[in-house]
Amino acid sequence: MNIKIPLLLTSALARVVLGLLFSSFAAFVSWVMFFQGSSVDQEVYYLKQSVVIGIPAGLVISLIWWNPESPKLMMFVQGFTIILISVLSPLAIVNLMSIDMGTTLVGPSTRVPVVSIGDIFKKMMLATVLAANFAGAAFFLYRSVVYKEI
Numbered sequence: 001m002n003i004k005i006p007l008l009l010t011s012a013l014a015r016v017v018l019g020l021l022f023s024s025f026a027a028f029v030s031w032v033m034f035f036q037g038s039s040v041d042q043e044v045y046y047l048k049q050s051v052v053i054g055i056p057a058g059l060v061i062s063l064i065w066w067n068p069e070s071p072k073l074m075m076f077v078q079g080f081t082i083i084l085i086s087v088l089s090p091l092a093i094v095n096l097m098s099i100d101m102g103t104t105l106v107g108p109s110t111r112v113p114v115v116s117i118g119d120i121f122k123k124m125m126l127a128t129v130l131a132a133n134f135a136g137a138a139f140f141l142y143r144s145v146v147y148k149e150i
Contacts, residue, residue: 011150012137019064019133023057023086027125030056042115049120050091054128058086061129065136069149078139082132089131090124097123 034052062079070078099119103111143149 007150008144011144012140015064015140016133016137019061019136020129022064023060023129023132024125026056026060027053027128031121031125046091046094046120049124050087050094050128053090053121053124054087054132055083057125057128058083058132061086061132061136065140067140067143067149070143070147074143078136081139082135085135086128086132090127093123093127094120099123 031049031053059079062082065078065082066075099115104114106112
């Protein structure tokens with residue numbers, strides 16, 4: 001085997017750590033810039049938040065896991081896959097997990113459900129950052145083991 005294991009692990013660990021940090025920052029900044037209050041349809045609201053959080057995080061993770069030794073087509077497929085996973089994973093997590101909800105009083109006696117924005121954001125950001133980094137690591141490990149690229 002031509003690739004040294006410590007070099008492979010060091011490179012993967014550095015990319016995971018940098019990917020977690022920078023993609024979390026990008027997702028948070030994007031969410032702060034483009035945050036809008038709840039819309040009428042809850043599914044549309046979740047989709048908008050997934051796109052706002054997922055695309056910047058996916059772009060950053062794609063750049064972190066970019067390998068100039070790999071063919072350009074492979075890198076673009078990897079980037080597209082990472083961005084797609086980073087948009088779809090928070091949407092799936094929010095739909096599968098329970099969200100903290102409460103009620104508020106509107107008018108003298110009407111109670112309406114209120115969704116915890118902090119809970120949604122925390123779950124969406126964690127899902128997008130972890131899933132996209134996992135996808136990037138899977139591509140990296142495949143290319144480094146099969147094609148000896150680091």
